[in-house]
Amino acid sequence: MRCSHVLALLACAPLLTAAFAAAPSSEYTFAFLRSGPKRAEFKGEAMTEMMRGHMANIGRLAAEKKLAVAGPFGSPSPDPQLRGIFIFFGGDVAAAEALCQTDPSIAAGIFSTEVVPFRTTKDLGDVLRRAMVFEERRKADPSIPMKEGMSTYVLLFADDHAKAAAALGPVRAGGGIVMEGSFGGSRAGKGLFLLDARDIAAGEALLAPHREALGSHQLMPWYGSAELRRSAATP
Numbered sequence: 439m440r441c442s443h444v445l446a447l448l449a450c451a452p453l454l455t456a457a458f459a460a461a462p463s464s465e466y467t468f469a470f471l472r473s474g475p476k477r478a479e480f481k482g483e484a485m486t487e488m489m490r491g492h493m494a495n496i497g498r499l500a501a502e503k504k505l506a507v508a509g510p511f512g513s514p515s516p517d518p519q520l521r522g523i524f525i526f527f528g529g530d531v532a533a534a535e536a537l538c539q540t541d542p543s544i545a546a547g548i549f550s551t552e553v554v555p556f557r558t559t560k561d562l563g564d565v566l567r568r569a570m571v572f573e574e575r576r577k578a579d580p581s582i583p584m585k586e587g588m589s590t591y592v593l594l595f596a597d598d599h600a601k602a603a604a605a606l607g608p609v610r611a612g613g614g615i616v617m618e619g620s621f622g623g624s625r626a627g628k629g630l631f632l633l634d635a636r637d638i639a640a641g642e643a644l645l646a647p648h649r650e651a652l653g654s655h656q657l658m659p660w661y662g663s664a665e666l667r668r669s670a671a672t673p
Contacts, residue, residue: 465529466506468556468621468630469538471521476547491542503527504537506562507666512590512659514638520658521549525562529555531623556630558619561669568665589664591616592633592641597654599629605651606631614644616666632660634667 480488499505507525526534531553538544538551569587576582596602599620609615617632635641641657 464557464559466556466558466562466619467526467529467531467534468554469524469526469534470552471523471544471549472552473519473521474544474547474550477549480546480548485548488543488546488548492544492548495541499526499537499540500566503563506566507662509660509662511593512661515658516656517658523660524551525556527563529557529622531555552624554625555622556619557622558617560617560619560666565663565665565669568669569663572665587664588661589667590636591660591662591666592635592638593658593660594631594633594641594645594652595656595658596629596631596652597627599627601651601653602629602631602655605648605653606645609633609644609648632666 496505496508500508504526505524506527508522510522511520524534524538526537528534534553535551538553541549543549544551572587576584576587594602603618606615606618610618614634615631616634617630619630621628621630633641633644635644638657638659645652645657
């Protein structure tokens with residue numbers, strides 16, 4: 439999965455500006471994308487064509503106000519099989535699984551998915567709307583580099599969301615958490631914290647005073663919209 443996942447969302451600016459007029463919901467659906475069982479069977483032009491379809495489908499789902507966030511994991515990663523994430527609007531897992539299957543690369547087995555409910559008070563509709571505004575500005579002024587709309591982050595996956603949330607109080611107060619949320623379904627009780635850190639080393643430094651109180655957790659480098667950081671909404 440490449441960083442162009444999010445670029446596909448940015449390309450949908452005119453359609454999405456009007457699409458996000460509705461009030462935001464705290465209920466979303468989170469999809470983990472992993473390397474699928476057929477990944478090794480696609481090479482060269484066959485893989486390129488699949489990725490074109492993958493990107494086109496991301497853009498379509500965003501334009502239809504179904505997909506809120508998409509982005510790939512970076513490296514080094516403690517779990518190289520994890521390729522990226524989708525966050526869909528609404529808490530219907532079956533509907534999100536069906537949307538995943540409209541992606542040709544998922545349907546073909548290049549990627550496999552794990553879909554679970556996800557709750558956050560972060561207004562992801564507003565984040566994406568901000569990204570659309572940035573893209574419209576960039577199109578009007580080609581001197582603005584596309585990379586200004588993107589950013590690296592560190593995702594913290596905690597096995598005990600409540601325990602980690604309590605331990606991270608000082609980090610939250612200092613603005614070090616860009617977004618946080620809790621999972622349901624097979625991951626019930628677990629949590630996600632998107633850290634305002636550019637790489638794993640920076641994330642570890644941010645967490646250093648609190649690591650023992652966090653409980654079991656995993657840090658993953660991730661690449662996504664810079665608007666997640668710029669938005670002023672409470673995580």
